[in-house]
Amino acid sequence: MSWRFILMIIISISWIPILIFFVTNINSKLISQVQITISKPWTLVTRNNVRLSRLYKKYNLLLNLTAFKTNHLSNKTIIYSCTSFCGGWGDRLRGITSAYILALLTDRHFMIDMNYPCDILKVVEPNFVNWTYVKHNKSKNRTRLYINTMPSWQKAYRNNISNMIKSNDFVKVWSSYDDIIISANSDYMTPALHNIYMLNKTQQLLGQIPISQATTQIFVAFLFELLFKPSIAVRNRVDSILINSRHRHLICLHIRIGKNPTNPLDVAFTARENTTKSMIDFVDNYLLNKSSSLIFVTSDSSQAVSDILRHYPNSSMSIVGPILHIDRFDRRSPTICDGFVKVIADFYLLGECQTLLLSTSGFSSWANLRRENPNEELYHYNEKLGKIKKLIT
The missing domain is CATH 3.40.50.11350 (Rossmann fold)
Incomplete structure (x- = not known):
């Protein structure tokens, strides 16, 4: 084997790390995350990265992903609150994802305030959407609307909230409030996306997906990955x-x-x-x-x-x-x-x-x-x- 041939092999091999670096940085974090799974396929982090990549490929040409990953920097907020009775983890996820969709539709900043039974950051952390709760200075004169539909005995109140989100212009109704604090385990995502007053905003979010297919069942897995990553x-x-x-x-x-x-x-x-x-x-x-x-x-x-x-x-x-x-x-x-x-x-x-x-x-x-x-x-x-x-x- 000639020294020229050996030199060509060495030069060719030396390009491999550069090529890998180039490929894994072509299209953001998602591609690089998939590369990681090759060496460590059995950890939760790498499995979640593969899951997110799979969801990204599924929805990339359908949903307006940029809009879904946006947490508006508006001074007005929608806050999912769980500081006392608010159900199990399934109930809370229904309330959290509903509140997030409401925040997107109303162009409000979304946060999660959960310290029951202990701080939510002990179990999950923000992923692509920074929902970290930041308390506003009490000295500021902010108007607040509290929506708590957790008590099952408040049937009339629960029905009123559900009907408003389903059929009324809730953006207009809530416009005078700086902060909207929601404690709920109801599915408000589906009716909100089907609300006729939200038609233009919903179409911006859904992209190529028909509004008739806009349900919690379809979006929940994707929203969960956007919002959360597991704590250490x-x-x-x-x-x-x-x-x-x-x-x-x-x-x-x-x-x-x-x-x-x-x-x-x-x-x-x-x-x-x-x-x-x-x-x-x-x-x-x-x-x-x-x-x-x-x-x-x-x-x-x-x-x-x-x-x-x-x-x-x-x-x-x-x-x-x-x-x-x-x-x-x-x-x-x-x-x-x-x-x-x-x-x-x-x-x-x-x-x-x-x-x-x-x-x-x-x-x-x-x-x-x-x-x-x-x-x-x-x-x-x-x-x-x-x-x-x-x-x-």
């Missing part, structure tokens, strides 16, 4: 499972029992007492046909988790940490924030499952929408029948 504490919990699930089919069980010794302050669901047994029987009979399967379980009952781990001693896992319902908990507990971290870690991990068995719960329903294929291998515990049924969303 959450990432560490999830990665401990993902690393062990390499090359294995991940079957996930969400067992929502309701009031039980682990969560004595929760609502009672008497028809769910056989959920754990039904899920075990279904997995044994229909799903465990591959030796490579790994079962992940999350539940509001420590007994349910123990039953699964005991039944599958060599092929089941759960995320460590105290079991907590983030809206119904013992305020004297010293582990509340740690429990909040576990809840969000469980939520993220449910989005990585190839097969998912759900209880009736907004928590796992929203997690399912983040899966790469939400409609595939999706099953639900039917309380009336006491059986697991395939679910089509």
Whole structure:
């Protein structure tokens, strides 16, 4: 081999790092994030980067992505507030995404004020949209409108708010207020996008997507990635499972029992007492046909988790940490924030499952929408029948 030929090989190889740098910087952060996954494909961060890239490709030619990623620098705000009773994580996501869409439609700055059960920044951080809550100086004379539709007994008030967002010019109605503070778990996104007064603004947001298709179900996965990225504490919990699930089919069980010794302050669901047994029987009979399967379980009952781990001693896992319902908990507990971290870690991990068995719960329903294929291998515990049924969303 001549020295000239060897020299040509060295020169050619030396161009590879430059070429990689050029390619990964052609079109922003999204492309570079995909490159990272080649070396570390089993971490939550890299999986989320791939997910966001996939969503970006799906919507790039359809949605006005720039408008969706914009947090207006207006002096007027819409603030999602959760400082007391505001439901579980599924309820909160419904309220947060609704408030964000309302902020986009009204050209207001969007923020999240959540310190219940502890600061939201302990579990998720701003991603492409900086929603960090900044308190205004109390000395400033700002007008505020408080919208709290959480109390279910305020039916007339809840209906009035829903009807206004659906049928009235809420931009005009709210125009005299500097700050609009919203505590809600209702879906205001869908009716707001279909409001005839918002037609021009909605069309600017949706781009090529017909207004008839503008629903929370369609946009929630994309909005979640735009708004949030997991905190370090959450990432560490999830990665401990993902690393062990390499090359294995991940079957996930969400067992929502309701009031039980682990969560004595929760609502009672008497028809769910056989959920754990039904899920075990279904997995044994229909799903465990591959030796490579790994079962992940999350539940509001420590007994349910123990039953699964005991039944599958060599092929089941759960995320460590105290079991907590983030809206119904013992305020004297010293582990509340740690429990909040576990809840969000469980939520993220449910989005990585190839097969998912759900209880009736907004928590796992929203997690399912983040899966790469939400409609595939999706099953639900039917309380009336006491059986697991395939679910089509």
